[in-house]
Amino acid sequence: MSYRRSATSSITIKDQTGVQPVDTDFTQQVKDAGNFPLDRCYQCFTCTLGCPVAKYMDIKPDQIVRMVQLGLKQQVLTSEAIWICCACETCVTRCPNEIDVPKLMDTLKETAIREKITGKNKIIPKFHKDFLYPIKIFGKQYELGLIVYQVLKTLDFGDLGLGIKMILRNKLSFLPGRVKGLAQIKRIYEKTKQD
Ligand code: SF4
Ligand code: SF4
Numbered sequence: 329m330s331y332r333r334s335a336t337s338s339i340t341i342k343d344q345t346g347v348q349p350v351d352t353d354f355t356q357q358v359k360d361a362g363n364f365p366l367d368r369c370y371q372c373f374t375c376t377l378g379c380p381v382a383k384y385m386d387i388k389p390d391q392i393v394r395m396v397q398l399g400l401k402q403q404v405l406t407s408e409a410i411w412i413c414c415a416c417e418t419c420v421t422r423c424p425n426e427i428d429v430p431k432l433m434d435t436l437k438e439t440a441i442r443e444k445i446t447g448k449n450k451i452i453p454k455f456h457k458d459f460l461y462p463i464k465i466f467g468k469q470y471e472l473g474l475i476v477y478q479v480l481k482t483l484d485f486g487d488l489g490l491g492i493k494m495i496l497r498n499k500l501s502f503l504p505g506r507v508k509g510l511a512q513i514k515r516i517y518e519k520t521k522q523d
Pocket of ligand 1: 368369370371372373374375376389390393422423424425426427429
């Protein structure tokens with residue numbers, strides 16, 4: 329996939345009022361959270377070029393790094409990009425400065441949740457929570473249950489045909505499986521205070 333930086337994808341420093349709050353504490357907090365060497369980023373654009381989902385992001389990965397450097401907290405934490413990153417790690421393997429962008433995206437997601445900052449995309453954060461729930465109960469994912477729950481919640485039946493094909497090919501179990509170490513998994517949830 330190729331991606332070219334367009335005029336419309338450039339970083340906007342000023343908002344409609346002409347003043348964009350810059351929060352240097354935010355920059356430092358993010359850097360400290362993951363020991364990120366963000367100052368090394370020289371905007372080579374390699375991370376965005378290789379990112380398989382960059383075309384769906386409102387702010388591209390290289391821009392996220394730059395905006396964190398600039399302390400543009402609100403713009404970064406309300407972006408869709410931090411939720412669209414699928415942690416494939418293509419960018420971090422190619423970054424000449426070893427900047428761990430997926431870990432940075434996770435840090436930004438955690439910050440947004442902790443500070444109760446809601447972004448443009450409300451569906452993906454909720455899906456993350458729904459995705460973790462079966463693991464808390466069964467110790468592993470219960471795909472069919474998750475799919476049925478999502479379909480009923482969103483009333484989006486677009487992938488119904490695909491779901492039926494998967495069931496017919498035994499790719500989806502009707503009943504949830506369980507794992508031996510369920511107690512340990514529940515302890516992880518308790519320690520991380522996940523509901
Ligand atoms: S690849 Fe690394 S150095 Fe280049 S823009 Fe992305 S984060 Fe910055
Ligand atoms: S880890 Fe995230 S930002 Fe990096 S290439 Fe993959 S999807 Fe894109």
